[in-house]
Amino acid sequence: SPFPFPPQVLLSKNYEKALEEIDENLIYWPRFIRHKCKQRFTKITQYLIRIRKLTLKRQRKLVPLRRKIERRENRREEKALIAAQLDNAIEKELLERLKQDTYGDIYNFPIHAFDKALQQQDAESESESDAEKEDDEEDTDKREFVEADDSDLSDFEDMDKLETSSEEEEEVEKKASHSKSKGKTPLKGPARRKRPYIEIEYEEETEPIAKTKAA
């Protein structure tokens, strides 16, 4: 860089006048150098214009990732996931909601209560429970048909197959599916709902009712 520097000349704000001033100040310089000077000036003015336009639009803010912190957070997330035991927590919550009767009459599992009642007073409670169970089953059957309108056809087919199958098949299926998986019920979801209602003692009584309703 040359020292002492040649005196600085402030070009005018007008683009064309500034080009002329470049020409005047570099009057005895070769043509090529004057041209390159003007090119440089043009480029500078253009990028200044672009900067001014961009600052008016939305600026994207780049936030750098910090590797150590990312790694630490991922590790903690994994450990938190293991500690959370989500499936168990969800199941517990659902069972609690069932106990607290938030679902109302949709599910009827008073099996515990009925077993206790049966143990205490045999004959009377049995007849009562029969009648109640039939009523409830009618209700649930009706609701299942409402559901069928909304849910997929394949589920409905499963339900149909179950209803028409014999007792033995049902028991076999029950055992098979119990042996398969621990908590999840991938297939035969709505189909399995029938099992708790149809106890082995009562199956013969209630099945014909279910069949007629299906038909």
Next chain:
Amino acid sequence: GGGGPVDSAAEDGRPPAPERVLFPPTFSVSEIKNKQRRHFMFLRWKQQQRKEKLAAKKKRRKEREALGDKAPPKAIPKTIENQRVYDETTVDPNDEEVAFDEATDEFAPYFNRQTVPKILITTSDRPRGRTVRFCEQLSTVIPNSHVYYRRGLALKRIIPQCIARDFTDLIVINEDRKIPNGLVLSHLPDGPTAHFRMSSVRLRKEIKRKGKEPTEHVPEVILNNFTTRLGHSVGRMFASLFPHDPQFIGRQVATFHNQRDYIFFRFHRYIFKSEKKVGIQELGPRFTLKLRSLQKGTFDSKFGEYEWIHKRREMDTSRRKFHL
């Protein structure tokens, strides 16, 4: 041959009759220079430790059985949740002040069933594959939600338009290199804005299950472990995304589970096999969120009033301190 009474220098790492070898008392396994022998000695020491531990356990169990009912109760193992630093802002369920606050904050109209949630889901500029699909799946999970593409619009101008069209919530999914990594959730009529860092997003096809897609029924909502005041407000924000009356026919449940400041979102279909047993089947996307900041008004990066920001230097100092 079979070892004499004492091996004097004791540097023979593998004496054939180990019980007869005595080492000088200040000798430790780590001083052996030969790696193989050192390793061998260390393994032996480890096995011995394990045997001793097992023997001690058995003894303790026998003692406990011998005592029968008079035995002292079992010791509870320490976990991070047990050792958690007590947070002063933990909500007591009977606290009147909190109840009053909640009755008068921005979610009161929702909880009084005056407003029906209507949600707008959008992304940052130019979303790529995964983000787009994730947005679609999210909109099937959340009822009454609409996905709109961003196309370079400024949030500050979108928000008044949303309010005009009666939206209650706005979700912006931020994307980086084709994967979603951030979530901004703002309650629209002048409600709080929460900014989360989203991680481990799994789309529906990546989840191992054999279920079908979520139906149009309104799912139930489970909010677990939101204990502090901050956690409560965030929990209510999530609850206000879903309509207040779940349809139990659908048997779907959306879970927001908070564990050590990470909020896990899952979407399941449940089925009650019996009174004591329920089966769940996962469908729908899953992701985890970590709260980064909570603003009082709607989204405003410059002039917003922050209720809570995650400051790393101050808040990440203790491993047992959590804020949600």
